[in-house]
Amino acid sequence: MATETAVRSGRTRVDGFRVTRAGLVIALVVAAALVPQMTQNQYYLGVAFQAEMLMCLALGLNIVVGYAGMLDLGFAAFFAIGAYTTGILSTKEHWSILASIGPGVLIAVICALIIGFPTLRLRSDYLAVVTLGFGEIIQTIAINLNQTGGPTGIYAIPALTIGSVVVASNTGYYYVFLVLVIIFALFSTRLRGSRLGRAWLCIREDEDAAKAMGINTNHYKLYAYMFGAVLGSITGSLYAPALTAISPASFGFSESLLIVMAVAIGGLGSIWGVMFGAAVVEIFPEVFRSFAQARLLVFGVLLVILMVVRPRGLFPERAFQGLGTRIRARLGHAVPSPRSGTGGPLVSLPTEEP
Amino acid sequence: MTAVLQTDHLSLQFGGVNALSDLSIEVDEGALHAIIGPNGAGKTSFFNCLTGYYKPTGGAVRFQGNEVTGLDAAKVAALGIRRTFQNIRVFPKMSVLENVLAGGHLRATSNLLSITVASRGFRRRERLLHEEAMASLEFVGLADQWNNLAGDLPYGMRKRMELARVLIANPVVVLLDEPAAGVSSVEREELSRVIRRIHDQGTCVVMIEHDVDLVMEIATDVTVLDNGRIIASGLPQDVRTNPDVIRAYMGRKRK
Numbered sequence: 001m002a003t004e005t006a007v008r009s010g011r012t013r014v015d016g017f018r019v020t021r022a023g024l025v026i027a028l029v030v031a032a033a034l035v036p037q038m039t040q041n042q043y044y045l046g047v048a049f050q051a052e053m054l055m056c057l058a059l060g061l062n063i064v065v066g067y068a069g070m071l072d073l074g075f076a077a078f079f080a081i082g083a084y085t086t087g088i089l090s091t092k093e094h095w096s097i098l099a100s101i102g103p104g105v106l107i108a109v110i111c112a113l114i115i116g117f118p119t120l121r122l123r124s125d126y127l128a129v130v131t132l133g134f135g136e137i138i139q140t141i142a143i144n145l146n147q148t149g150g151p152t153g154i155y156a157i158p159a160l161t162i163g164s165v166v167v168a169s170n171t172g173y174y175y176v177f178l179v180l181v182i183i184f185a186l187f188s189t190r191l192r193g194s195r196l197g198r199a200w201l202c203i204r205e206d207e208d209a210a211k212a213m214g215i216n217t218n219h220y221k222l223y224a225y226m227f228g229a230v231l232g233s234i235t236g237s238l239y240a241p242a243l244t245a246i247s248p249a250s251f252g253f254s255e256s257l258l259i260v261m262a263v264a265i266g267g268l269g270s271i272w273g274v275m276f277g278a279a280v281v282e283i284f285p286e287v288f289r290s291f292a293q294a295r296l297l298v299f300g301v302l303l304v305i306l307m308v309v310r311p312r313g314l315f316p317e318r319a320f321q322g323l324g325t326r327i328r329a330r331l332g333h334a335v336p337s338p339r340s341g342t343g344g345p346l347v348s349l350p351t352e353e354p
Numbered sequence: 355m356t357a358v359l360q361t362d363h364l365s366l367q368f369g370g371v372n373a374l375s376d377l378s379i380e381v382d383e384g385a386l387h388a389i390i391g392p393n394g395a396g397k398t399s400f401f402n403c404l405t406g407y408y409k410p411t412g413g414a415v416r417f418q419g420n421e422v423t424g425l426d427a428a429k430v431a432a433l434g435i436r437r438t439f440q441n442i443r444v445f446p447k448m449s450v451l452e453n454v455l456a457g458g459h460l461r462a463t464s465n466l467l468s469i470t471v472a473s474r475g476f477r478r479r480e481r482l483l484h485e486e487a488m489a490s491l492e493f494v495g496l497a498d499q500w501n502n503l504a505g506d507l508p509y510g511m512r513k514r515m516e517l518a519r520v521l522i523a524n525p526v527v528v529l530l531d532e533p534a535a536g537v538s539s540v541e542r543e544e545l546s547r548v549i550r551r552i553h554d555q556g557t558c559v560v561m562i563e564h565d566v567d568l569v570m571e572i573a574t575d576v577t578v579l580d581n582g583r584i585i586a587s588g589l590p591q592d593v594r595t596n597p598d599v600i601r602a603y604m605g606r607k608r609k
Contacts, residue, residue, distance in 0.1 A: 187470060194469040195462035202445050202456045209443035211427035212436065214460040
C-alpha cells in the first residue's frame, strides 16, 4: 500500500540520517569533552564554560521565543531567581547547591505563573514590554532587598559538591555545564517531537488556526513560559557557585538581550542553531578584544550584516534538510527522495550528466 | 432525522451592523449541507459563530443536543466540530506531516514524563498517530508531499492538506469555508471527490461554496443567506429555482 511505503521509505531515510546524525553528535560531545585536555589556560576554559552557560539559557529561551514565538525580553529574571535562591540558601542556610535547585525552580515557576497568566494572552509586542518590565522588577528587587545583599550581591558562595566530588575549578564547571547543555538539548529535542512542541509551533505560526486544532493556546503559551523559567532557573542555580559571587549587574536587560541574540543569531527553534548562536555571542566579543573599545561596535556591525544576509539565523530548523540525500547523491548512490513521483527528482544524479 | 448541529435564532452585531439576524439552521446527521449566498451575506461570520471565533450576540448554537454557544474555539474543536478557513491557514514553517499531526493534537495524550524519557508508550502512540496522519494524507492524495514544508505547497495542495488536518481528528462535523474557491478545474474535481468521500464515511459536512455547480452536484441540503438572513432553504433543485434566490444573485428586475 502506498501509505505504508511512504511511511516506510520515510522511516528508513530518517533512520539513515539518524545514524549519521548520532555519529556527529557523539563526535561533537567527545570533542567538547576533550577541550580541557588540550588547554590548561584558565581564561579559555572560563570563556568556554560561560559559553556553555549561555547555551543553557538560550535553550531555555528557545522554548519561549523559538518554539512558541513569544518575544521574552526579561529572561534573565529567571536566571537571577535561580542564582539568588541558590546564593541565599547556600550562604545563609548552608544548603547544598544541588538541593537549592529545587526551591529555585519552584519560585521561578510561581513567578512564571504570576506574570504569565494575565499577560500571555497578549500579542507579541505587548508581551515583550511586559517581560521587559518583569526583568527590570527582578533586578530592582535584587538591588534593594537586604537578603539579596543589595547592589554588592552575594559572595563566598560555596563550591558545588556532587557526592564526594567538589567542583572548584573552571575545568570542573566546564564539565558540569557540558552535561547540563546535553540534558537541555536532549529535553528540547524530545519536547519538539511531541504534541507539546507541535502545539507551540502551531501557536507561533498561526494562533487562530492553532485553536482550530483544539489547542488551548493560553495554556500552551503558559507551559512554554514555565519550561523556559525552569531551564533558566536551573542554569542560574549552577551559575552562582561557578562564579562564587553574584550581583544584580549580571542579571540586567543586557543579559536578557544577549540570550535573545543567541537565539536569533542561531535560528529560532533550532536546537543546534541556538547553541551555536550562544557560542558566537559569548566567544566573538572575546576574540575581538584586540579591537579594544571598538570590539562591541565590530560585533554589532557583524550582527546587522548577519540579519540582512540570513534573517532566519545561521542554522534555522531544517537547515540540513536533505543534506544526507544530497551527499549520497553526490557520491553516486541512487536515493529515494520523498518528492519522487510528483515534482521530479530533488537532485540530478551525477551519473545522468554528460 | 436528528439535527447534529443546530442554531436557534442566532444573531451577531458589530456595532450597529447586523451581520447575522435570526438564523435558525438545522444540520441533519449525514447531511452535506451547503451554505450559499452573495459576498457579504454573513456566511463566514456564521461559521465563526459556530466554531467559537465570534461570540454571537443573541441566540444559541447546539451540538448533539448540548448548547455550545460562546465556547472557546479550542473547546469547540475538541467536541468534534472541525473547520477549514476561507483564506487557507496552514502552519507554513512546519512540514506537511507535522501540520496533519497538529490536527491530531488531542489524540496525542502522552504526559510530560513519557515524552521526556521517550517511553515505549509514547513512541508507540506517536507511531500510530504518524501512520494515521499518513493515511489522512493518502486520503487527500498528498502522501508523497509529507516531508515538504506546508508553506512551499501550491494553493490547491494546501487546501487538500487542510482537509487532511481536519480528518485526522475524526470529527463529527466538518465545516468547509469555500473549499473550491480559486482552484483549477483539475483541483476542483479532486476536492469534490475528497469532500464526497468524507461525506460517504458518515461525517456531517457543512460547506460554504460559491461554485453553484459543485453545490448542485454534491449537496443534500442548501441554505441561502443574504444580508445575514436566510432567504431560502431546502433541496438543491428547489433552491435553484426560488425567485428570492435569483433576485439576491441577479438583482431586482427594473420596473
